[in-house]
Structure formats: structure tokens, C-alpha cells
Amino acid sequence: MKKFYIETFGCQMNAHDSEKVIVTLTGEGYSQVATPDEADLVLYNTCSIRDKAEQKVYARLQDFKKRKDKIVGVLGCVAQQEGEKIFERAPHVGLVAGSASYNLLPQMLVQIEAGNRRVTGLSLDTDDTFEVPYTKRDNPHKAFLTIIEGCSKSCAYCVVPMTRGPERSRTSASVFEEARNLVADGYSEITLLGQNVNSYRDPSEAGLDFATLLREIGEIDGLKRVRFTTSHPRDFVKEIVDAIDSNPVLCNHIHLPVQSGSTAVLDRMQRLYTRDEYLRQIEWMKNAKREITITSDIIVGFPGETEADFESTLRLLDEVEYDAIFSFKYSQRPNTPALQYADHMTEEEKSRRLTIVQEHQRQIQIPRNAAYIGRVEEVLVDGYNKATQQWLGKNTQHKTIAFGHAVMPAPKDDGTTLEGSYLNVRVTRSGPNSLSGEAVV
Ligand code: SAH
Ligand code: SF4
Ligand code: F3S
Numbered sequence: 001m002k003k004f005y006i007e008t009f010g011c012q013m014n015a016h017d018s019e020k021v022i023v024t025l026t027g028e029g030y031s032q033v034a035t036p037d038e039a040d041l042v043l044y045n046t047c048s049i050r051d052k053a054e055q056k057v058y059a060r061l062q063d064f065k066k067r068k069d070k071i072v073g074v075l076g077c078v079a080q081q082e083g084e085k086i087f088e089r090a091p092h093v094g095l096v097a098g099s100a101s102y103n104l105l106p107q108m109l110v111q112i113e114a115g116n117r118r119v120t121g122l123s124l125d126t127d128d129t130f131e132v133p134y135t136k137r138d139n140p141h142k143a144f145l146t147i148i149e150g151c152s153k154s155c156a157y158c159v160v161p162m163t164r165g166p167e168r169s170r171t172s173a174s175v176f177e178e179a180r181n182l183v184a185d186g187y188s189e190i191t192l193l194g195q196n197v198n199s200y201r202d203p204s205e206a207g208l209d210f211a212t213l214l215r216e217i218g219e220i221d222g223l224k225r226v227r228f229t230t231s232h233p234r235d236f237v238k239e240i241v242d243a244i245d246s247n248p249v250l251c252n253h254i255h256l257p258v259q260s261g262s263t264a265v266l267d268r269m270q271r272l273y274t275r276d277e278y279l280r281q282i283e284w285m286k287n288a289k290r291e292i293t294i295t296s297d298i299i300v301g302f303p304g305e306t307e308a309d310f311e312s313t314l315r316l317l318d319e320v321e322y323d324a325i326f327s328f329k330y331s332q333r334p335n336t337p338a339l340q341y342a343d344h345m346t347e348e349e350k351s352r353r354l355t356i357v358q359e360h361q362r363q364i365q366i367p368r369n370a371a372y373i374g375r376v377e378e379v380l381v382d383g384y385n386k387a388t389q390q391w392l393g394k395n396t397q398h399k400t401i402a403f404g405h406a407v408m409p410a411p412k413d414d415g416t417t418l419e420g421s422y423l424n425v426r427v428t429r430s431g432p433n434s435l436s437g438e439a440v441v
Contacts, residue, residue, distance in 0.1 A: 002030045002274035005039035009056060010047025012193055012229065013164075014076055016135075016144035017099055018045045021075065023132045024105050033243035036064075041071045041112070044094075046078035048159050050331035054078050061090040071095065071112055075102075081334060083122050097121035100150070100165040102130045106362075123245050124165035131174060134181060141380065141420040144185045147175050147213065148194035153232065155259075156270045156338040157302065157330060160195055167196070171204040172213055178219055188420070189225040189380060190217070196232035198240060218247040224422065225380065225396060227251045233258065233281060234272040241284045244292065252290045252324075253398040256281065257297035261316030262309035265302055268341065275316065282320050293323040293397035300357055301330045301350030303341035310353055321364050323399065324433075327357045364434045369399075369430035376426050376440060377401060381418045384411050390436065391418055393425065401425050402436040 004005055004025055008018040021043070022032055036042045044060055047053040057078050064072050073095030080098025087093055094117050095108060101121030111119045129149050137143045151160045152167040192214070194200065202208040208216070216227050222259055226249055231240070233256055244250045256278075261268055263274045272341055285292045298313060317325070329350040379393025379401050389410065392404040403425045411417040427437040 002041065003033045003039045004030045004041040004043060005033050005036045006043040006045060007036075008045045008273060009053060010045070010049065010077065012144055013099075013146070013149075013190070013195065014045050014047060015138075016146060016193055017076070017102065017130065018129055019135050019137055019144070020132045021045065021102060021105065024102070024134045025109070026104050027132075028109050032128075038071070039070065041073060041095075043073040043075055046074055046076040048077040048081045048163055048333070050328060050332070052331070054081075058089065061093065064092055065090075065425070066337065067092070069354070072345045073086065073097070075099070077159065080122060080124070080165075084118075084120060088120055091378050096118045097162065097232060098165075099130065100122070100124050100126045100128070103128050111366070126160075126165060129168050129170050131170065137187070141187060142189040142191065142368075143182045144191050144193050145175065145178055145182070146170065146193045147197060148200045151195040153196065153234070153272070154422065155338075156268065156272055156341070157299065157333065157336055159333045159336060162335060164195065167199060169203055170205050171198050172202040172208045172216070173204060175213065176216065177218070179223070180221055183220055183222040186222065188422075189227065192217070192226065192228040194230070195227045196230060196235060198231045199235045203422065206223040209239075210235075211237060213244050214240065214250060215243045215247065218243070218249045223249060225249060225251050227253065227398070229255045231256050236281050238281075241288050241292070245289045246428040248290070251396045251398065252288075252292045252309055252395070253295070253433070254285060254292055255295045255297075258316065259297060259299050260302065260305070261303070261313035265305055265309045265312075268304060268338075268363045269299075269302060270337070275312065279316075279319065291397070293399065294320060295398070296320070296322050296326075298325050298327040298357055299330050300327060300353040301345045303330070303338055303345070304343040305330075305345070305353075310356075313357065317357070317361055317364060321368060322361065323368060323397070325357075325361050325419050327354060327361070358359075363431045368431075369435055370433050372427045373430055376424050377437075378422055379403070379425050379433075381421050381423060383419060384417070391439070393423065399435055401427065402434065403439050404437075405441065407441050 046057045071094040079096045148169045150165040150167045198210045278372040377395040381393040424440040427435045429436045
């Protein structure tokens, strides 16, 4: 039996692609192994969003320079971005394929088996989505479900439209079918995935928009939680908030990356919305009946970001009071328009701004989290932290809560665990990034 190993970098889209790649390879007679040493085929599903992510991949490839017994494959965003250049830089690589070509993986495997040492799948000219009949997920309770692939926006700093190709939505019928299959298989939480999930447009006659799709998925019997990520402000409509308000199965957490609080910077980023338009969407969430948590991505040090622009971002954080943010230093990416912009900033200045943003947000999170003390929150149990001897779970708002359980303080040797169950936890302590408490038993 041919053996493969796969390691995944990057976002949830990549994580889920890897799950689908595993199913595809297994269907072709391969079996998955836990270490590269045991494998005949070593695959890296790569990320290129920032330079650091890309460098990680080349570091991994170095490990196999002298291992002629193995075929190394580079999948994902670095594969699509660098294409055949990867063969020059790492001549021992035998397969380079981007996510828009994964449908062709079986044919590519045939070529590899026939002894072809340079197999590629790099076309972006596709209307296809990567659908496999049934995909086993890594987690037995929570599943990712892709509804839309690629991105047809053109943010000036971003490689994704080039690494994942144009936006392609799946038909609502195939999305519903997969969701029902997941529920039948015991999954209770589904996260709808897409670079911009809310740009979803059903290509079939039904023609559902994202808010309607969300409402209908929320009606599937047996499903406890539905999440979705990432939403793009350009296509964010109030109907999404209304849908969440009307059905508690739809989790009250929205990740709506703003990137910058300055309209001038947003304009140069080609984000297609202004600070005020974004803040109006935040108002919809704040005025909702349910308490919706809001998270965001921030880029600091975009070319030409003045001190005043940067201040606008800090003021926006004050105004929105996010529950969490992911913040990044702007990273120069190949073939993106922002490379040509004037006034690129030094690393030191970007680092300085990043530290300020993170500390600023930390101060916002302290009181926000403290307000949870005394509340009872329902969590889906995710796992157990041996070091702290606490269980870990998430509430519907996507907040992680660590907790003790009087009856089952730890997983049992016979495998009995709380993982996958929904429990009520009373919050007793909080920090800038954490909540903890005791299960109500
Ligand atoms: N489609 C989503 C985000 C996808 S990428 C959206 O538009 O919101 C995830 C995050 O990586 C982005 O939100 C952005 O904050 C960050 N990012 C993307 N390109 C980057 C770059 N060149 N430098 C730094 N951060 C970047
Ligand atoms: Fe990148 Fe912009 Fe597309 Fe998001 S919307 S993936 S940031 S180009
Ligand atoms: Fe990275 Fe590609 Fe995702 S660049 S963040 S793996 S879409």
C-alpha cells in the first residue's frame, strides 16, 4: 500500500482542503501515515498570506533534499503562487498543485506513479469547486463545510485571488446535502467556510443569497450550532444579523475584518468600504436582540499609513470594542499592487505599531471578559488541558472557557470523555484572553 503524509499550514480553508485531499488519496489506494519518514509521498499544503508563512514551507522542503526515496508534493497557496519556480528552488519536489486543481489529483497521482517527476496542477481557469462525496473530519463533533471558494475581490496587499482563483459558490442543494450527512454522522456544529462567505450566491436556479442559505441551514434537524467565516464588509447585509436574531442555532459571533480604521487607507487597500459604512454594520450587530460578539483582522504599517491613520485604527477599536482581533504587520507579497506603492515602512515602525495595537486591544478585552464573571454559559467541550487540569469549551459566541468538572475532573483511562458534549459552565475568573469557571453539575 502506498503511504502519504500531509502537513497543513494556513487558514481553515486549507485545513478543510487537506481533509478533502486525504479522502481523495485514500480513495486512490493510499493510506495516511503520521510521520514523513514512513511515507512514500510527503505533502505540504501551504500558505502564502505573509512572507513568514511562505518561508516556513521552504524550510520544510530543505529537510527532504537528500531523500531520493520520497516524492515531495507542494499543494496550496505557495504552490499556486510560485508554480514551476518551486522545482528550481527545490529540485526534489515532484508535484506542485494549487487548490483550484485538486479535482485533478487522481490523474496527477497516476502521472506520479508512471514515473513522471514533475507533475503540476496550476490552472486557475475553473468554475469547479472541490467536492468529494464524503469527507471525514479531524474533529468528530465539529465540521467545516465549504460554501464558496476563491476570491474575486482585489485587495491591494493580498495574494489570495491569485492563489485560489476566482470566486465559485457551490449549489445550495449540495451544501444542504452535505450538512444533513454531517448531522446524520453525529456532527453537532458546522462552520460554513469561504474567503468571503457572505459573497455566496447559489449558482443553481434556487439562487439563494448568503442570509437565506444561513437561515435554511439553521433549520436542519439535529444541528446545534452553525458558524460562518470570513465575512467581508463589502457584502455584509443586515439580513445576516436578522437571521442570527431569529434562530439561536446560528451562533452569535461575527468575524468581520476591518483591516484599518482610516478611510484613506481602506481606499488604498481597495477594500471597497469606508470607516463609516463599516461602523454602520457594527451598529446592526450592537442593536441586535442577541448579544453578538465581534472579531476582526487588522493590518498595521500598510504603505503610506500616517500616524493619524494609525490613530484612526486605535479609535475604531475603542468604538467597536471587539472581543478579539488578529493583527498583522503588512507583509509585501509578490505580484500585488501595494508593492508599487510609495512609502513602505521600516520593520521597526511596523513592529512598534503592532505592539501598540495589541496592547490597546488587550485593555479593551479585560473589562469585556470580566463582565462574564457570574454568568452561566453553554459550552461545547473541545478537549482537556493536561497542564492546567481543566476542560476546554467554546460558548456560542466563540469564547473559549476553561473549566473544572466536579464529577469528571479528567478524561478516564477507558476513553470516557466530556468532549463533544454541551455543558453549562459558571464563569468565575477572567483575563484579557481567557475565561474560566466550573461546570454546573
Ligand atoms: N477574505 C478575508 C481574509 C483573508 S486573509 C477578508 O478579506 O477579510 C486573512 C487575513 O490576513 C486578512 O484579513 C488580513 O488581515 C491578513 N493579510 C492578508 N494579506 C496580508 C499581507 N500582505 N500582510 C499582512 N496581513 C495580510
Ligand atoms: Fe484577500 Fe481581500 Fe480577497 Fe480577503 S477579500 S481574500 S483580503 S483579496
Ligand atoms: Fe494562507 Fe491560502 Fe489561506 S494564503 S490564509 S492558506 S487562502
